[in-house]
Every structure is written in structure tokens, then in C-alpha cells.
Amino acid sequence: MSPLFNLESIYVANIIGIVLIVVLIICNLWRLQSKTPANKNLVLMMFFALTSCIADPISYTMKGIPGLMPKIAVYATSTWLFAANMLAVLCWVRFLGYYLNGSITRKHKIALNTIIVAGVTVLIVNLFHPIVFSIDENNLYERKSFYFFFTVIDYLLVINSLFTYYRSKQRGGVLKFFPIWVYIVPIIAGGIIQSLFYGISVIPTSIAISIAGILASLQNEMIYRDALTGVFNRTYLDYQLKKFAKRPKLKITGIMLDLNDFKRINDEQGHSVGDEALIATTRILQKGVGSLGSVVRYAGDEFILLINTQDDEQIKARIEKILYLFEKYNADNEKKYTLSASIGYHKLDLKNENIDTFINTIDSRMYENKKAFYATHKVMDRRKR
Known part of the structure; x- marks a missing residue:
């Protein structure tokens, strides 16, 4: 046949x-x-x-x-x-x-x-x-x-x-x-x-x-994309913020995070361990944000999360989940360092503010949270002014 x-x-x-x-x-x-x-x-x-x-x-x-x-x-x-x-x-x-x-x-x-x-x-x-x-x-x-x-x-x-x-x-x-x-x-x-x-x-x-x-x-x-972590970079942030400026009715919230005591990790354990900590942080943030938004590596150990909501309960739920995931990471992994972050957030309101004001606001609120952290922890505040 x-x-x-x-x-x-x-x-x-x-x-x-x-x-x-x-x-x-x-x-x-x-x-x-x-x-x-x-x-x-x-x-x-x-x-x-x-x-x-x-x-x-x-x-x-x-x-x-x-x-x-x-x-x-x-x-x-x-x-x-x-x-x-x-x-x-x-x-x-x-x-x-x-x-x-x-x-x-x-x-x-x-x-x-x-x-x-x-x-x-x-x-x-x-x-x-x-x-x-x-x-x-x-x-x-x-x-x-x-x-x-x-x-x-x-x-x-x-x-x-x-x-x-x-x-x-x-x-x-x-x-x-x-x-x-x-x-x-x-x-x-x-x-x-x-x-x-x-x-x-x-x-x-x-x-x-x-x-x-x-x-x-x-x-x-x-x-x-950020070369080290694979999450979005500052170029992406600028691109999105320009898009937001053309659509002022968008309900976007920005959350800024800065790792606590990250300089000590780099100084005492080396930059390879510091890179490992940054990569672990991005995984935590991605799980914390989920389908609601994006993770941006803003600068060094600073991250900005853009989430598609301005609902207070959802914002707080995301922040609480991120804090929980940091605690879980520290408990599950036998590392010589612990991960934690200072956090500040602000709801984007382009009818009454510009992009620079938005970034400055979440940065200031994050820094207030960081000052509170360093007030109760005997480590050096690298952002002290």
C-alpha cells in the first residue's frame, strides 16, 4: 500500500x-x-x-x-x-x-x-x-x-x-x-x-x-527591562508616565520601596550576594503585585510598583502581602541577611499634579517610613540628610 x-x-x-x-x-x-x-x-x-x-x-x-x-x-x-x-x-x-x-x-x-x-x-x-x-x-x-x-x-x-x-x-x-x-x-x-x-x-x-x-x-x-532582575526599568517607568499624562482619568497608584540596610549586605557580603538579594526582592514584589500591576527597578535598591487601582483596601492588601512575603522569605531561607523594605505610596492625580510631583510624593512618604525604621534599628541610614 x-x-x-x-x-x-x-x-x-x-x-x-x-x-x-x-x-x-x-x-x-x-x-x-x-x-x-x-x-x-x-x-x-x-x-x-x-x-x-x-x-x-x-x-x-x-x-x-x-x-x-x-x-x-x-x-x-x-x-x-x-x-x-x-x-x-x-x-x-x-x-x-x-x-x-x-x-x-x-x-x-x-x-x-x-x-x-x-x-x-x-x-x-x-x-x-x-x-x-x-x-x-x-x-x-x-x-x-x-x-x-x-x-x-x-x-x-x-x-x-x-x-x-x-x-x-x-x-x-x-x-x-x-x-x-x-x-x-x-x-x-x-x-x-x-x-x-x-x-x-x-x-x-x-x-x-x-x-x-x-x-x-x-x-x-x-x-x-532591567538587566539584573528582569523587571521593568526606569525607561519603562518614563514611558508609562508619559502615557498616563495623556489619560488623566486612569486610576493608578504608585508604591515606592527601598530595601532597609542594603548597603550593609553589599559591604559585608559582597555585591554577588547583594545581587541575589535584589533578585529575590523582585520575585517577592512580582508575587505581591500579581496581575494588578508592574514592578519597576527605579534605582539601585529602590523599586516603584504601579498598580491599576486607587482602592484603599486593595492598596493596603498588596502592601501587607509584600510585607508578609518578605517575612516568609526570611523564615524559609537560611541567609546571612534579612530582607525588609520601607514603603510609601500615593494615588496618581494628574488633574492636580504633574509627574514630578507624583514621584516626589511617593519618595517622601517612603523616606518617612524609612526614618521610622532607622529610629528603631541600630543601622546606618544611608539617606540621612
Whole structure:
């Protein structure tokens, strides 16, 4: 029986995917060395895409060749392709959650894990009772009824990423943005084409193209990112404040934080430990702010949080959560230093003040809090005037 696919076109499509992923890895080694949760999920996406581009042509090559080893190869590679495609989309959802909000809620993790466990369970069942695909005596592949179960899973995860984005956008307003179409359009297009036309293999390459779009978007954003911590920098703050000036009705609150006794950490334990403390601080602030706003490294150990609310209860809740996370970090980590911060906040009111007044106000309120801290702690106030 002649195969219902063109092996040469499958080789070409997957070789393009492999080359694209390898180039992306080489050009982004500096980024991928950063062990942030978002970057870890990017690395996993690349791994799943690369291995899929390798497994796909192997699977098609072995189809129709009689013998036990070709049959095992077709089963193994086909099973991996279903799993890898599903896990790649999962990593996209996780990447988006960490990138936009700094963390993923426990309920969200449980929901995602439930979907993945269901998919893996079906693949295991398929090894003993073909319900997703079968391999006949001629080692030819045939789709079964549960093939579209994985199509549903993949699209459920894509829809979940849309929900994650728009929920974050709804809460964070102008402070939250990512061009999610650069991932979703290639994935949806590839999924539709491959589902409708058996013998056309484009999903692994579509994932590679989506990853390229993500990395290109991140590269464009680098001008707004702090090199050490990965959070936004002062250039981003200036950019947003200029936007706020054109939209005076925005309900934005600024929270300034300055680490207490940070100079002592640098002086006594070295700048590498100081850098570690700054990175830990940004993780705390990202979790504290969540989907409601953005974290900006303003200068040295000073940070400004922009949150999309002027509700007193929500502001206080965010500050209390940040203070709790500092305490939890100190209790959970056996470090030679402790982290704490002086905090001041102010609601932006561009009808009655300008941007300079806004910054000066949160700085002054933070400094008042810092004076109170140093009044009760026997350490040197480096901002004493």
C-alpha cells in the first residue's frame, strides 16, 4: 500500500523547524541562562518543539515498514508527539502567567495539571487499547476516536492562555501587555491544517515559529527591562508616565520601596550576594503585585510598583502581602541577611499634579517610613540628610 503522505515534504518542514529552534537557542543563550520561571518554561517549549521535529520524520519514515522495531518506533514517536504538543502549549500558558503576573495561582496550577494528567492517562491507555491511534500489521498509522480528544486539550489550553491574558489585562489595564497572537496564530493554523489533512506535518514547525515570535517580542521589550532582575526599568517607568499624562482619568497608584540596610549586605557580603538579594526582592514584589500591576527597578535598591487601582483596601492588601512575603522569605531561607523594605505610596492625580510631583510624593512618604525604621534599628541610614 502506498503511503498517504509525502516523506520529502515532511523532512523539509521538520528540518526547517530544527534549524529555527537551534538558531533561536544560539541567539538567546544569554536569556535562557536566567533561571526565572518564565524562562524555564521557554526552554521547555524549545525542548518539546525540537524533539517533536526530530520524532515526526522518524515516525513517518517507519510507517509501512514491517517488523517489530519499526512498530515500536512508530508507537514511541507518535505517543511522544501527542504528549510533546500538549506539554508545549502547557508551557506557553505557564510562561504567560509568570511573565504577566509573576506567579500562577494554586487553583490554576491544579486545573492545568488535571488536564495534563488526563492527556497522559489516555496515552498510556492507548498503548494497551488503541483509542487515540492504532498501528496495523503493516505498521500503518490510523487515527481513532480519541485523536480529537488531544485537539480539544490543546485548544482548551490555548483558550486558557487567552483567559489568563485578558484577566490580567482587565485587572492591570495599561500596565499589562503581551502580543499573544504571535504564539496563538501559528499554533491554531498548524493545528487546523494537520487535523484536516492527514499526511501534512506542520504542528512541530508551527510551535517553533510561535517560539520565534515570543522571543522576537521579548527582544523588542529589552529596552524596558532591567538587566539584573528582569523587571521593568526606569525607561519603562518614563514611558508609562508619559502615557498616563495623556489619560488623566486612569486610576493608578504608585508604591515606592527601598530595601532597609542594603548597603550593609553589599559591604559585608559582597555585591554577588547583594545581587541575589535584589533578585529575590523582585520575585517577592512580582508575587505581591500579581496581575494588578508592574514592578519597576527605579534605582539601585529602590523599586516603584504601579498598580491599576486607587482602592484603599486593595492598596493596603498588596502592601501587607509584600510585607508578609518578605517575612516568609526570611523564615524559609537560611541567609546571612534579612530582607525588609520601607514603603510609601500615593494615588496618581494628574488633574492636580504633574509627574514630578507624583514621584516626589511617593519618595517622601517612603523616606518617612524609612526614618521610622532607622529610629528603631541600630543601622546606618544611608539617606540621612
